Every structure is written in C-alpha cells, then in structure tokens.
Amino acid sequence: MIVLDKASKYYDAQAALKNVSFSIKKGELAFVTGPSGAGKTTLFKLLYLAETPDDGTITIAGFNTSNLKEATIPFLRRNIGVVFQDFKLLNNKTVFDNIALTLRIRGIMERETKERVHSVLKLVNLRHKSDKYPATLSGGEQQRITLARAIVGEPTVMLADEPTGNLDAENEDNIMKIFKYINNKGTTILIATHNRSLFTNTGKRVFYLDEGTLAKEEIA
Amino acid sequence: MFSVKMALQSILREKWINFLTMATLGVLLFIFFAILLVLYNVERLTSKIPSKLSSLVVLKDDASKEEIAAVESEAKRSKLVKTVDFISKEAAMEDLKKVFKSDDFILKGFGENPLFNSFEIKFKSDEDVKTSDIKALISKLKTHRAVDDVEFGQAQMESLSALKHGVRTIGVTLSTTFACAVVFISYTTVKILFYRRKEEIEIYKLLGATRGFIRLPFFLEGAIVGFCGGLSGAVMLQVLNKITLSKLTAEIPLFAVVNIPFTVFLLFPVIGLMLGLGGAVLAVGRVRY
Numbered sequence: 001m002i003v004l005d006k007a008s009k010y011y012d013a014q015a016a017l018k019n020v021s022f023s024i025k026k027g028e029l030a031f032v033t034g035p036s037g038a039g040k041t042t043l044f045k046l047l048y049l050a051e052t053p054d055d056g057t058i059t060i061a062g063f064n065t066s067n068l069k070e071a072t073i074p075f076l077r078r079n080i081g082v083v084f085q086d087f088k089l090l091n092n093k094t095v096f097d098n099i100a101l102t103l104r105i106r107g108i109m110e111r112e113t114k115e116r117v118h119s120v121l122k123l124v125n126l127r128h129k130s131d132k133y134p135a136t137l138s139g140g141e142q143q144r145i146t147l148a149r150a151i152v153g154e155p156t157v158m159l160a161d162e163p164t165g166n167l168d169a170e171n172e173d174n175i176m177k178i179f180k181y182i183n184n185k186g187t188t189i190l191i192a193t194h195n196r197s198l199f200t201n202t203g204k205r206v207f208y209l210d211e212g213t214l215a216k217e218e219i220a
Numbered sequence: 221m222f223s224v225k226m227a228l229q230s231i232l233r234e235k236w237i238n239f240l241t242m243a244t245l246g247v248l249l250f251i252f253f254a255i256l257l258v259l260y261n262v263e264r265l266t267s268k269i270p271s272k273l274s275s276l277v278v279l280k281d282d283a284s285k286e287e288i289a290a291v292e293s294e295a296k297r298s299k300l301v302k303t304v305d306f307i308s309k310e311a312a313m314e315d316l317k318k319v320f321k322s323d324d325f326i327l328k329g330f331g332e333n334p335l336f337n338s339f340e341i342k343f344k345s346d347e348d349v350k351t352s353d354i355k356a357l358i359s360k361l362k363t364h365r366a367v368d369d370v371e372f373g374q375a376q377m378e379s380l381s382a383l384k385h386g387v388r389t390i391g392v393t394l395s396t397t398f399a400c401a402v403v404f405i406s407y408t409t410v411k412i413l414f415y416r417r418k419e420e421i422e423i424y425k426l427l428g429a430t431r432g433f434i435r436l437p438f439f440l441e442g443a444i445v446g447f448c449g450g451l452s453g454a455v456m457l458q459v460l461n462k463i464t465l466s467k468l469t470a471e472i473p474l475f476a477v478v479n480i481p482f483t484v485f486l487l488f489p490v491i492g493l494m495l496g497l498g499g500a501v502l503a504v505g506r507v508r509y
Contacts, residue, residue, distance in 0.1 A: 048426065049509070050426070070508070070509050071430075071431075073509040074425070074428045074429060074430045074431075074509070075428065077425075077426065077427070077428040078427075078428035082426060088422075088423050088426070090420055090423060092233070092420075101423075101424070101427060102427050102428075104222050105424065105427050105428055105429045105430075105433055106428070149427075153427075153428075
C-alpha cells in the first residue's frame, strides 16, 4: 500500500530525509518513531503529497507521487485520511461542518453526509458536541474530531502525525482504541509518535528514524 | 449549492469590506456609465447633423443632357447620398424671387437669368458618413465636364467631426480607466479575502478539494459583489435621471435632449457582475498543490 524506495528530501542542501526505504502492506498498522528533527514530519509531508521527494520514489495505493499530475492530487488525497498534531480544524465551522467538509468536497449528498457524520461522531463519542465550535472543546476532543474527519471519508490509508501529542493517558487510550477499530476494518495506518508506550508490546512494526535516515526496523 | 452557501457566508462574515467594495464599485460604475451616456448622446445628436448638410453642384451652362445625367447617376451611386434633386436655373430664379418678394425689381435689372442649373445633394445621417468620404465624392464629381463648381459645408463638417472624435477619445479613455478600476477593486477585495482564508484553503486542499471547489466560492463572491455594486450604480443613475436632470431641464431646456435608454439600467448589474468576476478570477489565479 505504501512503498518508499530510497526516498530523500533536502531543504537548502540539508537532508531532512535520506535514502529511506520501507513498505507497508495493505491493512497493516505500523509506527514511525524517532527524536525531534529525525524526519517524521518530512516523511508525512511526502506521504500526504504536500511535498515531493527530491530523490527516490514513493508509491501510495499504486500511484508514484513524483509523477502525479496536479489535477490528480486531490483525488489521491481523498484516499488518505490525515490526523495532524495541531488538529487543523476550522474554528469558524461547527464540529459537524468540520467533519462534513470531507464529504462535501466530494459532492456527497447532504442526507448521506448527515448520516455518515453522525455515525463517526458516535464512534469518537462526541455526538453531543455536534453543534459546538472547535475552540470551545478540549485538546482531546479536538483530536477526536480530527480523527472523525479523517475516518468519515473511509480512506484506504490513514496517516497520523503525533496523534496523542498533548493528550492525557485516558484520551490517548481512547484515540488508540479508535485507530485499532478502523485498522480491524481494513484501513492501512501509519502513526508517527515519539511516545513509546503507544507501540510497546503491540506486535506491530516500528520504523526508527534518526537524522533523516532509517536507523532500524523492528517488531514492537 | 455548497459553493453558493460558502460565498454568501463569506460576504456576511466580511460584511464591511464587502459593503465598502460594493459602494465603491457602484460609484465607479455610475461614473463609467455616465461617461458612456455622454458619448452616446453626443453620437446620437451629431449623427443627425450630416443629413442637414447639403452640397450644391453647380452645372455649366453648355452642359449637355447626357453629361448632366452622368453627374446625377454618379451622385446617386454613392452610398453616402440620401437624395439628389435637380434645380433648374428657372426654378432657382423663382425661389430667388420669393426671397426678394416686392424687391424683385433688382432681379429684373439682370435681364437674362444669371443663375445656373444645379443639383442639391443631401447626405445620409449614418455614423459612417465621414467628411473625408464626402470630399472624395465631390472630387469625383468635379472631374465631370458638366460640373462648374461644388459647394458644401466643409468647415462645419470638419469641426463636427473633430468634436465627435475628441469626445470619443476622451470618453473611451476615461471609461476604460474606470472599467480597469472596477476590476482592480474587485481584485484587491478578493485577494484580501483569499489571503485571510489561506489556512482554510490549505485544509481544503489536504482534504482533497479540487481547484474548482476552492475557487468557485471566490468567483461567486466577486460576481455577487460586482452585481450589487452595479445595482447601487443603477440606483444612483436613476436618482440623477429623476431628480437632477428633471430640475436641469426645467432651468436649461437644452438638457431635454439627453436620453438615457432603459437598457443602461439593466446593463449596470450585468457589467458589474462581469467586471467583479473578472477581478476575482485574476485575484484567485491558479491554485497550486
């Protein structure tokens, strides 16, 4: 589902990612970890097509991201659900509208949109907050809305960049339960985290990045 | 439908900047149309003047019937000419006698009729009738052996042509400037709104929004603001028409000739919409991923 082949990215001749190669199978849940500045965010930017690799190739769902036409990018992004550490929610829209945006962008009818949004709100246990604005919610709740927005489009690949970054243990646990639930339904998930407790003893593959290179790969 | 909702929400959210833009566009479109109306009225009034000007083709006494007929057919063939009337020297004398009435003894002193046979040529009132074309026709007529001389209001026609040309040049320059100003203001407003919503647009892109989905609300916003600006301009023109022009006509009867066609009021919002949309298209430009 995700294949990196000697992928590199440079900023002002400084390598943010250097010759990174790995692959993630369809339906797999894997983790990327490493210290700050290891290249996790750069890797994710390459995966959700905000950047293109300077060297090597990245293939997602059969598409080589270096050869994509600009007009194809939105359609590929619809297959990738992204959970951002800083949430990236629209503060002038309600919780419902933030989640519904994913479906409205695809031109899905309002009736179906309503049903699907309510269904994911139930999954993240925030149905009662549907009419609230993001700024009035806690960090944990905002992160669950971001997750709901990513899930509602039923993506084949889910990328989560530090999804539990600023959350307490209870919220962290809730978020991970949701990830496991959607992974069991067949979604391929890659989570970037520096929090070892998220993957310890999970039996999942973990990729260790250090100074832009893939230092090691192991089963947690 | 969602794009329309987003455009309307944005207009309401940024109501002050949009209201000021609409008012400014209204004033600019009002000036733009006022200039066009001046142009239209000058053209309308001056286009009737050439038909009131006529040329007199004086024929030689010894010209044969065939030669006179050749002159007549040459004049009638021209697209500029409306009518060609033959005035015999006898008819001319009769007309002169009517002018002198009781003083016709002056004419009797001449003995023999001193006047000439002639053609009176009247020109069409089309915009296309140019002084240079009339001059060319007269030169052609002068080459006929039967023609002694041709008289026409050259000086009047040249001044009229210069006036029309001057008004047209100033009008076109000013109206183009104001049309550009409308586009520029719409461009600036949409650009500001686009930058204010840059973060929102980035999120849209990440969620898989196409270029069309991102740009359409801005295009609609530009078009709606332009349309409303046009409507306010039409209201201003109506006020000018009903209040100012009525008062001016009462004071100075010359203003009675000023005509504002109803179509202009319909054109206001349409032109406003088009210019507003044009500005928005330029402002949003190409959305890059």
